[in-house]
Amino acid sequence: MVTGDWIDVGALVEIPLRGARTIKAANGEEIAIFRTAGNKLYALANRCPHKQGHLSQGIVHGEAVTCPLHNWRISLVTGEALGDDEGCVPTIPARVDAGRILVSRMAMMATLAA
Amino acid sequence: MLAPSSRERLVVIGNGMAGCRAVEEILARDADRYAVTIFGAEPYVNYNRIMLSPVLAGEKSFDDIVINTAEWYADNGIELVAGDPVIAVDRAERTVTSQSGRTVDYDRLLIATGSDPFIIPVPGKDLPGVISFRDMKDVDTMLAAAGQGGDAVVIGGGLLGLEAAHGLSLRGMKVTVIHLMPTLMERQLDEAAGWLLKTELESRGQTILTGADTAEIFGDGKVEGVRLKDGTEIPASLVVMAVGIRPSTALARKAGLAVGRGIQVDDHMVTSDPAVLAVGECVEHDGNVYGLVAPLWEMCRALADGLVAEPTGYRGSVTSTKLKVSGIDVFSAGDFSGGEGAEDIVLRDASRGVYKRVVLREDKVVGAVLYGDTADGGWYFDLLRKNEDVSEIRDVLIFGQAFAQGGGRADPKAAVAALSDDAEICGCNGVSKGQVVASIQGGACSLDAVRATCKASASCGSCTGLVETILALTLGDDVESGPRTICKCSSFTHDDVRREIVAQHMRSIPEVMQKLHWTTPDGCSSCRPALNYYLLCALPGDYVDDQQSRFVNERLHANIQKDGTYSVVPRMWGGLTNPRELRAIADVVEKYNAPMVKVTGGQRLDIFGIRKDDLPAVWADLNAAGMVSGHAYGKALRTVKTCVGSEWCRFGTQDSTGLGVRTEKMTWGSWMPHKFKIAVSGCPRNCAEATIKDFGIVCVDSGYELHVGGNGGIKVRATDFLCKVSTEQQALDYCGAFIQLYREEAWYLERTAPWIERVGIEHIRRRIVDDEVGREALTSRFLYSQSFSQEDPWAERAAGKDREQHAHLGEFRPLEILAAE
Numbered sequence: 001m002v003t004g005d006w007i008d009v010g011a012l013v014e015i016p017l018r019g020a021r022t023i024k025a026a027n028g029e030e031i032a033i034f035r036t037a038g039n040k041l042y043a044l045a046n047r048c049p050h051k052q053g054h055l056s057q058g059i060v061h062g063e064a065v066t067c068p069l070h071n072w073r074i075s076l077v078t079g080e081a082l083g084d085d086e087g088c089v090p091t092i093p094a095r096v097d098a099g100r101i102l103v104s105r106m107a108m109m110a111t112l113a114a
Numbered sequence: 115m116l117a118p119s120s121r122e123r124l125v126v127i128g129n130g131m132a133g134c135r136a137v138e139e140i141l142a143r144d145a146d147r148y149a150v151t152i153f154g155a156e157p158y159v160n161y162n163r164i165m166l167s168p169v170l171a172g173e174k175s176f177d178d179i180v181i182n183t184a185e186w187y188a189d190n191g192i193e194l195v196a197g198d199p200v201i202a203v204d205r206a207e208r209t210v211t212s213q214s215g216r217t218v219d220y221d222r223l224l225i226a227t228g229s230d231p232f233i234i235p236v237p238g239k240d241l242p243g244v245i246s247f248r249d250m251k252d253v254d255t256m257l258a259a260a261g262q263g264g265d266a267v268v269i270g271g272g273l274l275g276l277e278a279a280h281g282l283s284l285r286g287m288k289v290t291v292i293h294l295m296p297t298l299m300e301r302q303l304d305e306a307a308g309w310l311l312k313t314e315l316e317s318r319g320q321t322i323l324t325g326a327d328t329a330e331i332f333g334d335g336k337v338e339g340v341r342l343k344d345g346t347e348i349p350a351s352l353v354v355m356a357v358g359i360r361p362s363t364a365l366a367r368k369a370g371l372a373v374g375r376g377i378q379v380d381d382h383m384v385t386s387d388p389a390v391l392a393v394g395e396c397v398e399h400d401g402n403v404y405g406l407v408a409p410l411w412e413m414c415r416a417l418a419d420g421l422v423a424e425p426t427g428y429r430g431s432v433t434s435t436k437l438k439v440s441g442i443d444v445f446s447a448g449d450f451s452g453g454e455g456a457e458d459i460v461l462r463d464a465s466r467g468v469y470k471r472v473v474l475r476e477d478k479v480v481g482a483v484l485y486g487d488t489a490d491g492g493w494y495f496d497l498l499r500k501n502e503d504v505s506e507i508r509d510v511l512i513f514g515q516a517f518a519q520g521g522g523r524a525d526p527k528a529a530v531a532a533l534s535d536d537a538e539i540c541g542c543n544g545v546s547k548g549q550v551v552a553s554i555q556g557g558a559c560s561l562d563a564v565r566a567t568c569k570a571s572a573s574c575g576s577c578t579g580l581v582e583t584i585l586a587l588t589l590g591d592d593v594e595s596g597p598r599t600i601c602k603c604s605s606f607t608h609d610d611v612r613r614e615i616v617a618q619h620m621r622s623i624p625e626v627m628q629k630l631h632w633t634t635p636d637g638c639s640s641c642r643p644a645l646n647y648y649l650l651c652a653l654p655g656d657y658v659d660d661q662q663s664r665f666v667n668e669r670l671h672a673n674i675q676k677d678g679t680y681s682v683v684p685r686m687w688g689g690l691t692n693p694r695e696l697r698a699i700a701d702v703v704e705k706y707n708a709p710m711v712k713v714t715g716g717q718r719l720d721i722f723g724i725r726k727d728d729l730p731a732v733w734a735d736l737n738a739a740g741m742v743s744g745h746a747y748g749k750a751l752r753t754v755k756t757c758v759g760s761e762w763c764r765f766g767t768q769d770s771t772g773l774g775v776r777t778e779k780m781t782w783g784s785w786m787p788h789k790f791k792i793a794v795s796g797c798p799r800n801c802a803e804a805t806i807k808d809f810g811i812v813c814v815d816s817g818y819e820l821h822v823g824g825n826g827g828i829k830v831r832a833t834d835f836l837c838k839v840s841t842e843q844q845a846l847d848y849c850g851a852f853i854q855l856y857r858e859e860a861w862y863l864e865r866t867a868p869w870i871e872r873v874g875i876e877h878i879r880r881r882i883v884d885d886e887v888g889r890e891a892l893t894s895r896f897l898y899s900q901s902f903s904q905e906d907p908w909a910e911r912a913a914g915k916d917r918e919q920h921a922h923l924g925e926f927r928p929l930e931i932l933a934a935e
Contacts, residue, residue: 007926009923009924009926010923010924014918014923015923016661016662016918017662018636018662018663019661019662021918021922021923022922022923023922023923023924023925023926024922024924024925024926025925025926025927026925026926026927030922031926033923037635037636038635051676052678053676053678054674054678057666057669057670057674058639058666059638059639059642059643059662059663059665060662061634061636061637061638061639061642062634062635062636062638066638066639068665068666068667068674069674069676071639073639101923108926112926
């Protein structure tokens with residue numbers, strides 16, 4: 001279902017608390033959608049700015065995720081690497097409405113095409 | 115130096131915190147001045163009385179709270195007469211006489227008899243089962259009563275009473291607290307904080323009766339209950355009276371010393387007889403008596419200064435209070451009764467259960483009550499004692515030190531650096547910042563060393579973070595990486611956390627974070643996997659594993675590779691395989707287009723390049739050929755490497771292959787602090803390389819040599835020889851015991867090699883080789899835990915468990931969506 005720019009990609013309960021799920025595009029690129037302990041939702045490109053690790057497989061803590069490959073910590077809010085590391089992943093506007101996950105279509109297209 | 119026989123004789127009456135502290139202070143100034151004799155009524159060495167509550171609550175053992183061990187007395191030439199109270203002082207003859215009839219001469223006498231619990235004069239107060247809460251004997255009585263279960267009544271809702279009630283409640287008794295006044299801890303807390311405290315305790319299952327006046331304690335031959343003046347009867351098999359304490363002055367009074375509410379002393383702790391001093395809770399100074407620990411440290415300093423150094427003088431103490439009930443943070447200091455000229459600043463945060471109140475008079479802090487968030491208690495107390503003008507920070511005072519001094523962004527290091535030298539760091543042992551710094555400058559370069567030299571952080575541990583900051587500030591980069599905190603989310607070390615999980619019977623990660631004051635809402639990627647493991651180890655079969663606190667490899671039961679695909683390693687018991695397994699592996703490789711298969715160093719096959727969505731299907735195929743997970747991805751038992759042994763090899767002495775298979779069958783599936791590798795070699799030629807494994811068995815003609823703590827890796831370490839055993843069964847039992855010891859004692863992500871270098875191979879030998887009963891207990895705990903862990907995780911996933919972990923939430927096809935518009 002599409003409402004304006006928002007696409008419904010699934011139900012919130014399908015993502016575990018402090019966990020993530022992925023949306024796959026035809027070209028193989030992925031978007032990771034994170035759900036924090038505080039029930040906030042964030043969508044980021046599923047590749048660490050360091051060595052393209054799958055952020056969706058990292059441990060989610062607070063408003064950040066730790067990349068499974070080399071423990072870079074990435075802010076879910078800004079997509080920027082935290083601490084001493086430098087780098088940034090694209091973020092995509094996402095929100096929850098009536099238990100459904102809505103993601104910005106334009107931003108997702110832009111990210112996947114990049 | 116004076117020979118001991120020609121020294122002045124100092125006799126100390128009282129082997130408690132005050133008496134021994136005074137002696138320590140004297141020795142620190144002049145170790146050779148006195149020949150010291152200490153009389154104690156209790157049959158123990160000096161212990162930390164304020165830590166009796168944690169002992170009752172099961173968080174500490176008696177050994178943990180000993181301040182001065184028998185060695186301390188011996189090393190300092192102090193004669194300790196324990197379990198034999200002094201009953202008479204002859205000031206004319208300068209002698210004391212003990213209950214057993216022993217008479218000792220003195221040149222100087224120090225009375226440190228402390229206080230006696232106040233017993234309210236109601237009928238039944240002498241019945242068996244009615245006790246106070248003052249010494250180790252009372253704790254033993256309470257523990258024995260709690261062992262029977264049933265009801266307990268605590269009379270007195272002050273600090274001591276509530277700590278007793280908390281301990282008994284944790285020990286399984288149904289506890290009722292009877293308090294005469296309308297709110298709890300009314301001497302330390304205002305009404306609002308008292309109410310919050312009462313609500314919290316009630317939610318923990320205690321019954322709190324305020325405004326309740328005890329009429330009598332009844333029972334036939336032993337206590338059966340308490341009757342209130344309004345007629346209410348409360349059943350009880352144990353009654354703890356904790357209504358207050360009185361200075362213990364009977365002996366001083368009998369000796370003719372000046373006694374008011376306590377033994378009267380001057381600023382140098384000298385009584386009305388210049389040869390007799392007194393210190394601690396038994397004294398009255400300037401009209402005040404104290405029932406808390408902090409004044410004692412200042413008194414002992416003044417006493418020692420007056421006796422053997424430059425007299426400095428004691429000027430009285432302002433006191434603060436903390437309640438030692440885990441998970442409830444209460445702090446109070448100074449005067450908060452209000453009145454004319456007093457201004458209140460109050461902050462309430464109902465959802466966090468926080469209440470803070472600071473009382474000002476003429477722009478100076480005169481009192482503070484904190485409930486729920488007591489982090490700034492020490493700061494307010496410091497402002498109060500220093501009588502500092504706070505008008506410039508008045509607007510932000512209530513938000514705490516970090517905010518008031520750092521413009522909202524806190525630098526905890528700067529805050530500690532700003533503390534003055536006389537700021538108290540360790541409340542349990544009365545250690546100031548200056549003393550911690552002195553101890554560090556004297557060579558104590560690690561937390562343990564500081565604990566050992568000046569005792570800061572050696573009791574309750576709540577100041578550990580402060581001490582570490584002072585270490586870092588004082589030493590810069592020279593600080594030794596001794597026991598580190600588990601991560602930046604906590605001020606507790608791995609050992610602290612493990613101990614508290616067991617002692618407080620914690621059952622979940624959020625509970626640990628709450629009770630141990632985690633500074634982040636849900637931890638980080640360092641502490642969460644560690645806590646998950648510690649709970650799993652402490653509660654075999656009971657703990658529900660938190661998948662979101664596992665590293666990706668353990669969550670997906672495969673090894674993530676740099677391109678985001680996974681590698682899959684099925685178990686090959688002892689490195690053995692057969693045509694059926696090999697065929698299944700070959701089929702999987704072809705079916706899923708795995709680009710590479712590799713023989714691993716652990717004698718098995720690793721299939722590379724499997725996509726996460728294909729993993730369950732791959733596992734189903736491998737399961738069908740009888741193979742299970744090799745846990746090549748886990749902090750767990752990896753492989754048991756073997757050589758061919760006596761079955762084929764002309765040098766083999768024993769069946770090393772068979773023993774390897776049996777070892778792997780026993781140990782597979784167990785989660786550990788880090789990966790764990792085993793090898794069994796059939797002769798000392800050691801083809802299985804057993805001496806660089808976590809546990810290695812080298813077979814010899816007469817039995818089995820057991821080796822521990824080896825690894826390859828960045829820094830190669832050969833094993834330490836543990837012992838030799840004569841049967842296979844013994845080798846298996848010792849292996850199980852060693853693994854369990856490692857599981858229970860090592861820090862998360864610590865391999866056996868650094869663990870053994872840290873604790874010493876002697877420690878391992880004592881626990882595994884010398885202590886037969888302990889070893890058997892370890893083995894059986896391991897086997898018990900294994901009874902829950904030998905489920906193949908691949909089979910569960912292949913059957914559909916956690917399916918969402920392997921599937922995308924959805925696919926994005928922009929053109930179709932565009933078309934739908």
